[in-house]
Amino acid sequence: MGKSKKGRVALIVAAVFIVACSAAYGAFYIWNKNYKFNNNYVWQPLEAVQSTTELAGSYDVIVAGTDPEGITAALSAARNGMTVLLTEARDRKMLGGLMTEGGLNTLDLNYSPDQPQWLSSLRQADFLNKGIFQEWFDQVEGSSFDTNTAANVFYQMIRSEPNIDLLMHVKHMEPVTESASDEQKTITGMSITTEEGTTIRIATRAIIDATQDADIAAAAGAPYSIGRQDIGDGKSKMVSTLVFKLSGVTDEVWQKFRDREGTGVDKMSAWGYGDARNYESTDPERVKIRSLNIGRQNDDTILINTMQIFGVDPLDSASVQEGLRVGREEAPRIVDYLKKSYPEFASLQYEGTADELYVRESRHIYGEYRLTLADLMENRDHWDAIAYGSYDIDIQSTSAGLPGTIMMSPIQYGVPFRALVPLNVDGLLVVGRSASYDTIPHGSARVVPLGMATGEAAGAAVKLADLHQETFRELSASQERATELRTMLEKQGMDLSMQPFDQPDYMKHKDYRGLLAAASMYMTSGNYNNDGWDLDVAMNPERFLSKLKRMQAMFPSSYPGQATEAIANITNPASTPLSLNQAAYMIWLMIEPALASISPEQAIAELQRENLISDATLDGITDQNQLTNGDAFMLLRDVVEYHSGKVFE
Template sequence: MANSKRNRSASRGWIWLMGILILLAALGAAASLYYQYKHLSKGNHSTTKQVLEEVKSVKKAKEAYDVIVVGTDPEGLAAAVSAARNGLNTLLVDGRNREMLGGLMTLGGLNTIDMNYALKTNPLGKEEVLNRGFFSEWYKRIEGDSFDVNTAANAFNQLVSAEKNIDVLLRTQKIEPVLGPPANGNVPVQGAVLTLADGSKQTVKAGAVIDATQDADFAAAAGVPFTFGREDLGDPKSRMAVTLVFKLKNVTPEVWDKMAKRLNNDNSDGTGVNEVSVWGYGEMSSYPPVNKERAKMRGLNMGRQNDNTALVNSLQIFNVDTFDPKSVQEAFDIANKELPNIVAYMKQTFPEFAGIELGGTASELYVRETRHIQGEYRLNIVDVCTNGDQWDRIGFGSYPVDIQRTSPSDNGNVVCDPKQYAIPFRSIVPLKVDGLLIASKAASYDTLPHGSARVIPNGMAVGQAAGTAVKLAQQEKLTFRQMSASKEAIGKLQEQLNAQGMEIKPIELKPEPFMEHKAYEGLKSALMLGLASGAYDNNFHLDDAANPKRMVNLVGGAKKMKPDAWAGDVNQAIANLQNADKIPLTLEQASYTITQALGLKAASTEAQAKLLENKLLTETTVKLIADKQKLTNADTYLLIKDLKVGVTGKP
């Protein structure tokens, strides 16, 4: 009887215990859902603006550090915190006249994040943020995919100041590399010479340097090779427009509600409003600029502040040399002349903006691209569009390949919209210089993939990986170049990043439909030359009918692969054709277009044979073209592939 009572008592105890465990699990799930709602949703607007915290800066650096991180943009902050948490004595130094942390996202006013989202959604149906680690730590502290600048700056400052291994040194006038004697064909970085705010100079030794400047300034000074703008596409003079972010006042909750009513009910996937962000108002591209050669508006991208203001990233300015202070000032002058008219145009065009006022501009320009350093691996557009994995992955991106205008007449384009691609460690290891890593949008990316890889979440992931890599390299007594070739060392780096919450795992995705097309190899060539765009749906229209005019444009665009080889006039190929943009493209006409471009003498009926003779066309491609009288876009890409191999000797 006593045993029976004890058994019943024990059973009741187990029931109570199970009940408590179930309750705790339910509470945990509820807390997780609340966290995901609050932090992984698109916004959590506040009406209280934080007071900007002072950044504690040392007056002078120590004589030596384990690592120097150059640049206080988000990438540099991630690198510095990562290095410090790995036990490294770290100097975080900035060569610009800054008094707050965050760079582009604070002083540049870029308060809307170009987010990388994962394929899966959370239990609330919200898209999950792809990037973890340090980015998530910071993201938890701000309002959402748009944020108040003070909130962001304070969040950065709190994360940095919490690390006792970091010395912050702001407002240095100049940062120059200290280089050692060459070894194995490479020059080692051994520290930096700092010109302090008072003009005095200080030499600081370091075991490694991480260049997290927007333009790889330190790396360039150290002798790292690079391309500039769209140079890798044969267009060294062009680069994407810069933007001066401006502030609107009187953006009240009522105004926000009216914007939401307009954009959330316009049946367009490309516009919308959430608690903190606005994207839409494409009609603003019709604004008539005062300076038609240098300025152009696009649709409004607005990020909400906590004081009834909003920051707008929409005014594009062209032909700005961002390394020339006079050119930068000229860009500010152009913008300041346009902005009163822009605000007036908004007020006249949209009733909800009747009460808005111009509230000023950011203190720094948003510069999208300048240098692209040459590293041990150069991320290319095929890597990104095909959701390419890398054995030495240190981060992931999924943002669309967004190529902004290079001139007022250029509309820009979206090359593709990847689901997820890997960023390799080799892309942050520069050629010719040892002891240096590049953790910024200036890393080793071609200009087209840079349109996606340049976004801040990618940069912060790379920064965290760089800080961890410095510690590992010093422990293993390896150079970064040796690390970049060692699967064992990279495996250890990935393990450490996973332990830090980064989730560095192989990509397992099905091939995109275009990758299984018979003309896929041709499409890859066209992509690498910047001649193909799949937009947001990754539809390259491979099976659509081609026409003679499009072939002329395609071959003309391919000239960048080797300009000297284009000895003829490609437009002569359609000089005697009517409706060249409407009639079918034949193989004969396509071949004739290529011979005309290259200056090869051949009648249209002889052009195909001429190309075969000169190894500018292969029999394999001829056989793949199903209908020689009606070529498709896919067929033209195969012709471009053969042309590229024949002219350059490279696939």
């Protein structure tokens, strides 16, 4: 073949290749623009949930609560050969609790730190823990799901296990215990009042409390804090939400959500609309809205998580009902606002609210170990880690005037089995958001996928305790048993590997120990990218005073004084540099209000004389006339450790 002919062939091949690539790109462009976001899933009718008609006199374990965490616990125990009674004391018609009855159909997910960056499909995303959560997730639609699909999958999974008896519509249930001492109790059974009003006592050696508020643990006598009590705020809890529904969201309408600037969209979820916060509430102190989280369903409806209802006490049924009333009255008004503000909402119709409130926070049990902020900031593994988290520490607002906080974003941290074992009660495990977590790390650990992982671990622990005839407390103290439990979980499909990653930059800062203390006292935050700590930014007297008040709230008996007078004569305390002498004087006024006659220059000497400030902290201050945030945090860290006896580590 001559050179000219070969050249013509090469040109033809190149042209065909270019045309083929252009056609493929064009097809991909058309698919991506017009079809990728179409919902092709088929709507399912809700299956009727049937309770067991014949209960046994005893079970190896009773699982209280049909939220996802309880379902996972029941499945795990049953698959390990244990007989299980799964009970529900709320008036629910389906399984899945918060995800279904509460309408929270958009998932807060725990992504693995080795997430491949090129994967754009959630179906290909790599999650932590996997196990039963992954088994369930693979059967629903995606990042958001149809609540009927979710409930049906949960029910099918439960129904397929012959070792599980399901009892719905229980009127009342409480643990039966024996007292080994004034403080220590042991679970021996559960007293249950059925839908018909009959009270029966069912024997068991183990209860897994998967109720949202740790109701069984509280009734058994396990100690707990409420809301933000452990950071000195005994009244506040994260805001509650009532999800509401709109209809008429066809594929064409969904495309309009995608076209709006500043909104993120995948096939089943949309998020954004930050300016929706401009909605004028009928009672701004009681109810507001934030940006929208939108979960799509298979019947052309969407569920919207945006409403913030303040002042709800989750442990008071009357308060919960009042919160529902407030939300149901406000929801149609919010919908009218959305319809008038955004063209893509104009044709949609209001279809009511969820049956339950989305409650984020109530009890925090005290267990054999309590998850700390240090665990998340340092991405710690634990010798008895039975689940891993990575979700942002998302602390929602507690009142209309206090916005929420993204404290920081951990890479991967372990949840110890000890955090499921409450103090003072044997034979009991607590899973889900009310397990043994401090309130700040709870902002991450509260998410449902992680809760499902703790449920799976609890179910397997029932088998392990039975095998060795040991209590959960004995298991929690043994590294040998922890290894056995982790092996069991890995064999049943959980991924309990800790991924390699670099140490976060903030941990390399000279003032990191001060930062950890300040963040643990809710004085500062790092935001989504962990770059908001501003340790090298100048501190001022006004901001330092607010930190002292936060410290005082946590340790009121240690700091009976007030430092307000120390900045009274400063013309502009928000822009004036904070000196070491001024900071020391303000600290001294908090500790010794009766000795306020000393000068700022004398205060640092007094703090040193009382061994309340370390030499290392003073040596780390570069400019004593202008303290940085990091300098100030180190001073506060020393004072809290040496005067209040609290070490954050």
